[in-house]
Amino acid sequence: MKKEENIVVGVSIGDLNGIGAEIVLKTFEDPRILEFCTPVIFASVKTMNFVKNHLKMQVNLNGINNLNQILPQKINVFNVWNEHVKIEFGKEDFKIGEYAIKSLEAATNALKNNSIDVLVTAPINKHNIQSETFKFPGHTDYLEQELQGNSLMLMVANSLRVGLLTDHVPVKDVAKHITPKRIKEKIETIYHSLQKDFKIRKPKIAVLGINPHTGDNGVIGTEDDKVLRPTLESIKKTGKLVFGPYAADSFFGSDNYLNFDAIIASYHDQGLIPFKTLSFGQGVNYTAGLDKIRTSPDHGTAFEIAGKNLADNSSFKEAVFKAIEIYKNRLEFLEISKNPLKFNQKKI
Template sequence: MKKEENIKVGISIGDLNGIGSEIVLKIFEDARMLDFCTPVIFASIKTMSFVKKHYKIDINLNGINHINQAVIGKVNVLNCWKENVNISFGKEDKTIGEYAIKSLQKATKALKSDEIDVLVTAPINKSSIQSDTFKFPGHTDYLNQELEGNSLMFMVNGGLRVGLLTDHVPVKDVSKHITTKLIEDKINTVHDSLIKDFKINKPKIAVLGINPHTGDNGVIGNEDDKILRPALKKIKEKGKLVFGPYAADSFFGSNNYQNFDAIIASYHDQGLIPFKTLSFGQGVNYTAGLNKVRTSPDHGTAFEIAGKGQADIGSFKEAIFTAIKIFNNRNEYAEISKNPLLFSKKKI
């Protein structure tokens, strides 16, 4: 296994008019962070020097043109473009969106070729990134195309882990997307991630219902009875510790969530509202189910405070630590799996 300081953490810079660049430089202003990883920021030394000057951040940046030039103990900035970028903090701008995608694409390419070990993505503006060549609603869908596996949005904060059956889907279309196959695929992804990425040997997973009160025996919709319950029964019969469906309105308020290693919500707001209420500012968005490790903070571009020096670094810092921890856990799992005798003696 790599020593932590040798783990290359690639950082896509996100929307430069947002708070991402501020947060990234503030995090690595603390030199102790370089004991945990070697950062490679995908942007340009000109751009990051402008950000550094704007926020008066005391940090030394090491501009490089190739990843193999990255230096341990330094904050490396890979030049992804040469020209000056016109940054207007707080404004939505298609041109800035193009730079966000250029950074993401180059970082993803480096991740695929093992030039970096993990990827941490700064927030993008979903409107600014749309173009004829990039038509994804966000990072997760793009990475699912580029990396092997079946992606799942997995929100993580300590022992609280919330996955989603459907993510960026309009509420009116949620029930159309939830099929037996989708339920099985997502639960399998969460189950495998809990074992390999979080070292939980026999994970317990709770699933929230699709309709209010899980349908009240068909009075408020029949999707829970006709799709969700039969699917969960089938999965249980295969030996997985899966429970539910639970009524979502009381599940978190009753602290029932603390009895499980992960909770799977049926749709975006059903899972993310309670997650962010319980952990905002410290939560991490982890893309489970891929052959590479990618994390991001649990917040967006925050245009309303961009450029003002008010951004909180907590979530992004946790995203970096979580990526490193998952990378190490995966490597340890792979090593142990090669030796059945060692596997039987050591708790995963």
């Protein structure tokens, strides 16, 4: 198993006019974190030095032009570009969006080639990244195309884990996207992720309803009774501990969420509003279901405070530690799978 300090954490820099570069530098300026991993920031030394100097931060950067030059105990910056980049904090800029995608593509290629072990993505602006060559609503959809597996957005804060049946889908289209096939795929994804990424052998999963009060027996919509409930019943017959659908309005307020290893919400805000309320800025966005590990903070570019040295890096730091933890859990899961008898003997 790799030593912690040798786990190489790749970082895509996100929108340079936002708080991404600030929270990245604030995280790695603490030398203690370099005892847990070796960071590689995909941007340029010129750009990162500009941000560092603007924020008056005391941090040393190790510029590299080849991923074979990565040094432990250093904050490595892989030069994806060499030209000067005009940064205007707080401004939406399509040119800056292009650099965000350059960073993401370079980091993803490094992940695919095993030059880095995990990927942590700083926030992007979903509008200014759109182009003729990049037409994805966010990181998750792009990474699902580039990496193997079926992705699922899983928000994590300690023992609270909230996954989504649909993520960046307009509310008016949510119900038509929730099909028996999608429900089965997403539950399968989260079930196996809980086992290999979070070391939970027999996960308990709750599913939230689509309509208010799960439809009230058809009075407020029939999707819960006709689609969600029968699909969950068929999944239960396979031996999985899956429960629901639960009425979403009272599920978190009643502390019922504490009885489960993960909760699957039907749509974005149904899951993320209670998650972000309960996680107090410590949440992590994890893309479950892929053959590689990617995490990110649970917030956006925060243009309104960009460049003012006001950004809280807590969520980004948690994303780094969560990526390392999941990487180690996957190695252990692989070892157990290869030799379960040996593992069981150790536990006796």
